[in-house]
Amino acid sequence: MDRRRLPTPALLIDEARFARNLGRLNARVDALGVPLRPHMKTVKNVELARRMLVGHPGGATVSTLGEADHFFAAGFDDLLYAVGIAPGKLDAAARRIRDGMNLTLILDHPEAARAVAAAAERTGVPFRVLLEVDADGHRAGFRPDDPTLVECARILERAGVTAAGVMVHAGGSYACRDRTCLKRIAEKERDDAVAAAGRLRAAGFEAPVVSVGSTPTALFADNLAGVTEVRAGVYAFMDLVMAGLGVCEIDDIAISVLTEVIGHRSDQGEVLVDAGWMALSRDRGTADQAVDQGYGLVCDEDGKVLAPEVIVRATNQEHGLVGRRDGQALDTADFPIGRRLRVLPNHACATAGQFERMALIAADGEHTESLSRCRGW
Amino acid sequence: MDRRRLPTPALLIDEARFARNLGRLNARVDALGVPLRPHMKTVKNVELARRMLVGHPGGATVSTLGEADHFFAAGFDDLLYAVGIAPGKLDAAARRIRDGMNLTLILDHPEAARAVAAAAERTGVPFRVLLEVDADGHRAGFRPDDPTLVECARILERAGVTAAGVMVHAGGSYACRDRTCLKRIAEKERDDAVAAAGRLRAAGFEAPVVSVGSTPTALFADNLAGVTEVRAGVYAFMDLVMAGLGVCEIDDIAISVLTEVIGHRSDQGEVLVDAGWMALSRDRGTADQAVDQGYGLVCDEDGKVLAPEVIVRATNQEHGLVGRRDGQALDTADFPIGRRLRVLPNHACATAGQFERMALIAADGEHTESLSRCRGW
Numbered sequence: 001m002d003r004r005r006l007p008t009p010a011l012l013i014d015e016a017r018f019a020r021n022l023g024r025l026n027a028r029v030d031a032l033g034v035p036l037r038p039h040m041k042t043v044k045n046v047e048l049a050r051r052m053l054v055g056h057p058g059g060a061t062v063s064t065l066g067e068a069d070h071f072f073a074a075g076f077d078d079l080l081y082a083v084g085i086a087p088g089k090l091d092a093a094a095r096r097i098r099d100g101m102n103l104t105l106i107l108d109h110p111e112a113a114r115a116v117a118a119a120a121e122r123t124g125v126p127f128r129v130l131l132e133v134d135a136d137g138h139r140a141g142f143r144p145d146d147p148t149l150v151e152c153a154r155i156l157e158r159a160g161v162t163a164a165g166v167m168v169h170a171g172g173s174y175a176c177r178d179r180t181c182l183k184r185i186a187e188k189e190r191d192d193a194v195a196a197a198g199r200l201r202a203a204g205f206e207a208p209v210v211s212v213g214s215t216p217t218a219l220f221a222d223n224l225a226g227v228t229e230v231r232a233g234v235y236a237f238m239d240l241v242m243a244g245l246g247v248c249e250i251d252d253i254a255i256s257v258l259t260e261v262i263g264h265r266s267d268q269g270e271v272l273v274d275a276g277w278m279a280l281s282r283d284r285g286t287a288d289q290a291v292d293q294g295y296g297l298v299c300d301e302d303g304k305v306l307a308p309e310v311i312v313r314a315t316n317q318e319h320g321l322v323g324r325r326d327g328q329a330l331d332t333a334d335f336p337i338g339r340r341l342r343v344l345p346n347h348a349c350a351t352a353g354q355f356e357r358m359a360l361i362a363a364d365g366e367h368t369e370s371l372s373r374c375r376g377w
Numbered sequence: 378m379d380r381r382r383l384p385t386p387a388l389l390i391d392e393a394r395f396a397r398n399l400g401r402l403n404a405r406v407d408a409l410g411v412p413l414r415p416h417m418k419t420v421k422n423v424e425l426a427r428r429m430l431v432g433h434p435g436g437a438t439v440s441t442l443g444e445a446d447h448f449f450a451a452g453f454d455d456l457l458y459a460v461g462i463a464p465g466k467l468d469a470a471a472r473r474i475r476d477g478m479n480l481t482l483i484l485d486h487p488e489a490a491r492a493v494a495a496a497a498e499r500t501g502v503p504f505r506v507l508l509e510v511d512a513d514g515h516r517a518g519f520r521p522d523d524p525t526l527v528e529c530a531r532i533l534e535r536a537g538v539t540a541a542g543v544m545v546h547a548g549g550s551y552a553c554r555d556r557t558c559l560k561r562i563a564e565k566e567r568d569d570a571v572a573a574a575g576r577l578r579a580a581g582f583e584a585p586v587v588s589v590g591s592t593p594t595a596l597f598a599d600n601l602a603g604v605t606e607v608r609a610g611v612y613a614f615m616d617l618v619m620a621g622l623g624v625c626e627i628d629d630i631a632i633s634v635l636t637e638v639i640g641h642r643s644d645q646g647e648v649l650v651d652a653g654w655m656a657l658s659r660d661r662g663t664a665d666q667a668v669d670q671g672y673g674l675v676c677d678e679d680g681k682v683l684a685p686e687v688i689v690r691a692t693n694q695e696h697g698l699v700g701r702r703d704g705q706a707l708d709t710a711d712f713p714i715g716r717r718l719r720v721l722p723n724h725a726c727a728t729a730g731q732f733e734r735m736a737l738i739a740a741d742g743e744h745t746e747s748l749s750r751c752r753g754w
Contacts, residue, residue: 007442007465007466007469007754008463008465008466008754009754010754041694041695063655063694063695064655064695065384083639083651083695083696084639084640084649084651084696085639086385086637086638086639086651086714086715087637087714087715088384088385088637088715088717089384089385089637089651092384107640108640109640109641109714111713111714111715112639112640112714115714115715139649139693139696139698140639140640140642140649140696171693260463260464260465260466261463262460262461262462262463262489262517263461263484263485263486263489263517264486265517272461272516272517274460274461274463274466277660277727278440278441278730279754281658281659282658282659282660282661282727283654283659284659284661316516316548317418317440317726317727317730318418318440318441318460319460319461319516319517321516336488337463337464337486337488337489337492338463338464338465338488338492340465349694350654350659350694353655353694353731354730355753356752356753357753375733375752376732376733376734377384377385377386377387377656
């Protein structure tokens with residue numbers, strides 16, 4: 001399809017930038033000798049997932065059982081569901097394992113371990129579990145020295161459940177402001193994962209899996225000794241939050257929302273576009289960074305940044321308000337009604353999550369292929 | 378289906394509260410003698426739309442052409458597409474009108490009027506247009522005294538396009554903090570709409586339609602003289618933003634997200650649930666209100682508020698962090714892993730927009746019917 005005929009708002013993926021982003025992380029983890037288990041929560045598409053898996057063993061990470069189903073139907077059978085398992089989902093997980101899915105769960109609490117053990121005994125399904133370890137107080141996980149880590153492995157193994165190792169997600173890396181911090185958190189993520197696996201091994205568990213990762217730590221790690229796999233998802237698309245962290249350049253961002261000018265507020269030097277929060281998402285991830293990009297940075301139709309100050313300042317459901325960050329007026333004559341623009345989003349996962357389809361823009365910049373995205377839970 | 382078997386996260390609609398919310402606005406507009414043209418951007422579902430239209434002429438408002446298609450396929454043929462028309466969508470709009478959809482467009486600029494006029498001449502389709510008027514500087518629209526209002530009507534009518542009247546959305550009402558403000562903005566919305574229609578009539582246009590509305594102004598207007606229809610959408614579900622405005626009570630909120638406890642952060646007195654921003658949306662509409670509800674107010678599984686201080690304090694893609702607003706610790710023993718909770722959202726449109734289906738909870742509180750929602754553009 002001709003790019004110029006796409007209805008707006010539309011989610012665009014720049015194929016050349018996507019490929020470059022994959023090459024960058026692949027080169028990094030190849031140099032450190034650790035394979036990727038890419039996280040599919042960002043792309044949520046089989047064709048792009050296959051490209052992300054080139055050169056890697058084939059295992060993937062998912063954020064919902066719906067994603068697991070989507071990728072399993074396409075032949076991906078080694079799937080890590082990287083959200084602490086809700087006991088209410090254990091019967092659904094057991095059904096998938098019985099259907100041949102090699103599904104790994106995570107947990108970080110004896111109550112959850114007991115629920116998995118009980119479900120294993122009830123359903124006869126030998127679940128496989130990684131114990132989640134917390135490297136930075138960001139979200140979930142055992143502290144590396146928490147005695148319940150080993151206790152959980154024992155609860156699981158008594159019920160025939162494999163406690164296959166540990167996983168850490170150092171989401172605290174998103175709060176870094178410089179490379180020193182990124183490198184320090186990457187090292188902490190590795191250290192804590194390896195230490196926790198060591199404690200399991202000292203207690204007699206094999207713990208073959210040491211899984212770490214986030215896009216910032218995956219790209220800035222200097223040492224992955226003892227790590228068996230790296231997880232990352234946002235690296236494929238990149239976004240303004242990653243650029244604000246110094247993890248990528250603006251020119252690396254492969255994701256954008258195509259939109260069209262629908263009105264002027266000439267007295268305020270602002271223009272209205274047909275991409276509101278329903279398209280861009282409500283994510284304001286750059287609000288706490290050095291440069292607040294509003295709801296996104298505005299580019300021309302070909303993806304070239306208009307000016308570093310021109311952003312989507314506000315949104316309603318289906319309206320975006322484009323203006324300058326510094327409050328100066330735009331010359332609305334530069335934005336005739338009907339002009340098409342692209343918006344680089346704050347957060348690739350959130351913006352992509354608003355769309356059921358995305359248009360892959362080929363290297364010629366003109367032709368597009370429409371890709372579906374899985375949704376729901 | 379038994380409510381207790383719903384997979385989490387799930388979008389729930391309390392049928393009794395939904396019906397009560399409809400009754401409240403219906404009583405209000407009935408008393409003022411003006412019919413509703415309900416906005417479907419909130420419910421995005423045919424069954425609920427039919428209930429909203431009981432006692433009204435049958436016309437509806439939509440926020441995307443995708444919604445227009447969804448409702449037209451179900452027999453709704455009088456549809457107002459209430460976002461300034463993008464010239465790039467005019468061929469798509471013309472196709473729908475040729476297929477029998479009675480679609481009305483809106484615009485607020487001579488460039489847009491010329492684009493519609495050109496498309497009418499090119500396609501032979503006699504579009505029908507309302508001129509959008511700005512009562513409060515909130516977003517789009519002609520100022521009521523703008524000379525281009527009449528100029529646009531002339532541009533349209535010369536091309537055989539019907540300039541059928543005016544529409545105003547006083548979105549500024551969302552910034553009110555008390556009833557006096559709501560009533561004042563409702564009156565301003567009416568005044569400006571009626572004045573703009575008067576100017577069209579004085580210039581020789583019939584301008585039969587005077588369309589106003591937002592949930593706050595629709596519920597607080599005391600006088601709708603000269604208005605021919607009222608638009609509102611959020612009123613059907615209500616949400617924390619509306620409660621914060623004083624437009625409804627917390628107990629009127631018909632929408633919630635069912636979630637399950639998946640972890641504890643006992644040292645911080647917080648618990649993790651399986652509803653993150655992918656389910657709740659990133660909407661932080663209460664952040665600027667007197668009571669910041671975080672990402673939502675937490676209720677028990679039956680919908681009873683646990684305590685006014687217990688909110689979703691933070692979210693990741695599939696994780697929500699529940700804690701107290703005042704920073705005191707929750708007793709995590711009250712939140713065993715596997716406990717189910719409901720979260721009342723900040724903004725009904727944004728949270729509902731994250732889901733493809735919703736479960737209608739019957740008056741008995743136990744049985745549910747699964748309803749689809751339209752998505753995309």
